[in-house]
Amino acid sequence: MSLLPWLVAAWLIGVGVAGLATSRNIVHMVGCLSVCQSATYVLLLGIGFRAHAGPPIFYDHPPGTPAVDPVTQALVLTDIVVGAAVSALLLVIALQVFKRRHTLDPRHLRPLRPDA
């Protein structure tokens, strides 16, 4: 039972990789990549979680009350925002690919082939 968070993280990254490998649309691939990324959130927050503890913000509770790990939370926090920016960059690249090659199917893309 206590293995559940790690197994969920492994499942998310596995299912995301399977989606990436079988995808027929590069926009769909960007979505699969964000599923892979959510695996890192689950893993990091799972490691930082502490049973019977509050959030690491000592506004209502005085310092010294049990709180979960703020270090992993800080990692996830910046990860989400930067990951969204990278996903946006990938979407824009997908749009450029469609403008040049008129297809979104990765099977029809050969990087080194001159413009068909």
Add this chain to the structure above:
Amino acid sequence: MSEGARRVLLALALAVLAVAAWRVAGALPMFGSATPYGQAVNALIPDARGVSNMVAAVNFDVRGIDTVGEEAMLVAAIVGAVVLLRGSRGEGTTDRAVRVPGRALEPRADATALVCRIGAVVTLVFGLYMALHGTVTPGGGFQGGAVVASGLLLVYLGDGYPPWRRLVPGPLFGVVEAGGALAFVAAALWPLAHGDAALANRLRPGEWKDLYSGGLMVVSNLAVAAAVAGSFALLLLEVMEETREVQSGEDDAAEEPPQ
């Protein structure tokens, strides 16, 4: 690679991943047990820095240099996306919506516009509140900036493209984004000029639970808020520009509800 070989390779990779994940899961600390670094931060930082939000303290003080790097990644990704878009389109902008032939344009209901306008104001204020109180209560530059950008989206959803374009000044976002990133780097470099470590907290720590608490963290927090809000707003603006008609002679009333 053929389709069959691709699937075999995927199955092999997933099998390796499953075994590795099972072994790692067994070796990780028990779910729910305390971790040493986090507990050290929780024990030391409230007294050392005078801030009540530990996550903000980790982001802007304990691992501040790391956050400068993440901020640079954010700005680089957004600049890359904008350069790609403008490279093929040019810098010109227009507020005319393109019309896909044969698709009916449903005018927005008044209720939609009203709810979106109220929601936009509330969201913008909440985003600013979150960004300003980042060192005290849950929130901070990253979240506040993202919430401000999503508030701007509501303006677009409620009123359509032309009013959004008139209301939202494009060049300003570039300045806000770059200015925020520059201010964060300047805050990191400033202590170096005084012979301290980068991002060393040289300012007065401020009052516990006060709006001004955490010294230099307040500066870097606001700089990140500006950079994140500017980044996402600029990105949305530029990507939406792709769906707009560039040629003249099109009817620009397409998005306006009939009066």
Add this chain to the structure above:
Amino acid sequence: MTPLVAAMLLLTAIAGTLVVLAREPLGQVFALAANGLVLALLFAVLQAPDVALSEIAVGAAILPLLFLVALAAIAVERAKK
């Protein structure tokens, strides 16, 4: 582990799977927004309000909208041809 945490973890696994299984990009956008919402709830349950706020703005609003606008731009390109 409380039942709430376990339930949210299972829900996260299901939501992530649905994002991958939604093969049509337009349908995937909505799966992605739902996934963002589920992740935000999970983070709230795991005592991470900061992260939940970040995820709800980015994962449930900004990223799905970027997907929608990119798909609209692709549709515009397709119509031009």
